[in-house]
Amino acid sequence: MELEDAAQELRAILGADGYVVCRINRFAPSKTQRVTVVLSSVDRNMRRALSAIGEAIENHMERSLLPFAWTAAGHEAAVGTFVEPLPVKALDVPGVGFPVKLGIMGNGFALFFGSDLDLSGDRVVEIHRDIYRIMRELLALDVQRISPHQTLNDRELQCLQLAADGYKSEAIAEELTLSVHTVNAYLGFAATKLDSVNRIQAIAKAIRLGLIG
Template identity: 80%
Template sequence: MEDAAQELRMILGADGYVVCRVNRFAASNAQRITVVLSSVDRQMRKAMSTIGASIEAHMEWSLLPFAWPGEDSDAATGPFIAELSVSGAPVAGIGFPVKLGIMGNGFALFFGSDLDLAGDRVVEFHRDIYRIMRELLTLDVQRISPHQNLNDRELQCLQLAADGHKSEAIAEELALSVHTVNAYLGFAATKLDAVNRIQAIAKAIRLGLIG
């Protein structure tokens, strides 16, 4: 998959790329975005950190690719439109959102000021990014057996527990009873073959299920 991402980078004419997974249930922006493939340097990583929140906001309402300007701006602009490639406005990069339902969400960013942003090519690239992300997430899912797939509530409870919240606080946050929260945490521990919630949290973090 790294070879596939590198090939896309070369075809697009990008200086670097990064493929990220988005954890919806993490408590902070820093925890929500996990880099899974990358060829970027320190300057590109800094640029990614400045537009991370804008990327998440964009993905809430659109699956269209987006572009963002250079260092003078700290926000992504989207949805991506073909006019950006011919208007003369400087473009620092292009991003491709990916939403795969229960498999997870993510995005790929390609950095560069001389990108080939032809409309048809952008559509093809987005399709390829979906394929790469699907393969990456499938590998993660295969690392745990089918009976270990956690549902949204179990992941939410695990994430909040990982953030240091007690069962009572989790129950208040999610409008659940303490008994229900403890049940979700117990189910999660069983599915992860963990002896307690602390071990379940550690395994879930290692598997990239929570931040």
């Protein structure tokens, strides 16, 4: 896969032992479902590190778009001109992360694990730019994965848009001159087509795919 090759190339440039690219779904029903791994070449220790710092990464992204780094026992933190320390306890493996915020398209991040990462000069800026490109292409692939029979019809999109605007089923029914049962059916069909477990997830995915605003 081309995107996996691109991520592997970045891993080699940084001198990292492994990497992971994740998406964040802030509408997920639980914290454990908020982060989805989309590309990965990690071992057990790296997976454990990701699990331990997921909340800290989201907190970092609320206030900063700069890359971040964390330490491991016996290792120095990966530091560079544009890298901030992530306020977490030392983990099994050190590393550096690159946050990505793309508005309604979605948010995510990439982590590179290793004790001898090369973050010299403009390398951090270049890597961060490439991570943004990878994330945009991953989101574009999501759109392509919706097959013709899964395409949402006008009514489903209208119901989703109004639900995203904060309308309840009763208000949507009144706005579109439909029954509440029909509105709930449209929202249910939309959720199924978007491979979502409920309307909240369907709204989040529809926004990320650019189907609604």
